[in-house]
Amino acid sequence: MIPEGFAQITHLFGGSGCPTGAAVVFGISNPGDGGAGPIAEAVHGYWAEEIMPVLSSPVTLLETVVKKGPDNTGASGSFSSPIAGGASGDVNPGVAILVKKNTDLGGRRGRGRMYIPGVDEADVGNGGVITGGALTTLQTAIDSWFDRFLDVVDGGVPVLLHEQWKDSNGNLHPANPADLPDPTPIISFAVQALTATQRRRLRR
Numbered sequence: 001m002i003p004e005g006f007a008q009i010t011h012l013f014g015g016s017g018c019p020t021g022a023a024v025v026f027g028i029s030n031p032g033d034g035g036a037g038p039i040a041e042a043v044h045g046y047w048a049e050e051i052m053p054v055l056s057s058p059v060t061l062l063e064t065v066v067k068k069g070p071d072n073t074g075a076s077g078s079f080s081s082p083i084a085g086g087a088s089g090d091v092n093p094g095v096a097i098l099v100k101k102n103t104d105l106g107g108r109r110g111r112g113r114m115y116i117p118g119v120d121e122a123d124v125g126n127g128g129v130i131t132g133g134a135l136t137t138l139q140t141a142i143d144s145w146f147d148r149f150l151d152v153v154d155g156g157v158p159v160l161l162h163e164q165w166k167d168s169n170g171n172l173h174p175a176n177p178a179d180l181p182d183p184t185p186i187i188s189f190a191v192q193a194l195t196a197t198q199r200r201r202l203r204r
Helices: 036-050 132-150 199-203
Strands: 006-014 022-029 060-068 076-084 097-102 111-116 158-160 188-191
Touching: 006 036, 022 036, 022 111, 022 158, 036 060, 036 076, 036 132, 132 188
Parallel strands: none
Antiparallel strands: 006 022, 006 060, 060 076, 097 111, 097 188
8 A cells, every 4th residue: 555655666677587577666755746757767767777787687677667645546657768687697587586675663564575586597506595795796786776765865765565464364454454554664675595486476
């Protein structure tokens, strides 16, 4: 759910290393009355400049879509400028880099993840573990990308957008969407050593 004053960012990927497409999704606080299109162009640039150089060239950042809250009436916009990964190497389309979104909240409400395509096959060892040097390079890139948001005066800060969830009996929690907590500021992003290997996760 995207409340007023926040926005959802979706980076869309393609290329031969991503034949069925992939998406990276996260929320940001949405300052002032800035249009969705200019926001999309700015954050597209952040990802293109900080993350794409360390991803393999068979993966391409295609487009960035912004949806402002509230869900039903908030503006949307997009920016398209294809940028291929800057690193050489082959890509396994079924493998994604797993990045945890960390907040100050504990429990289910305080956790988030995103799945990034484009890790070099040569950097993934037995059991799907990213080698130490590559892991450090990826984490450095993620930290620099996060800093781009924090360095902008009055800029949008990444947040965890909360959704209703179902228990084992299929009951939604909370029952009323209006009772969802406000989006939670993300304090850090942590690249995990173990990759994600389910293809469906690349679309989240």
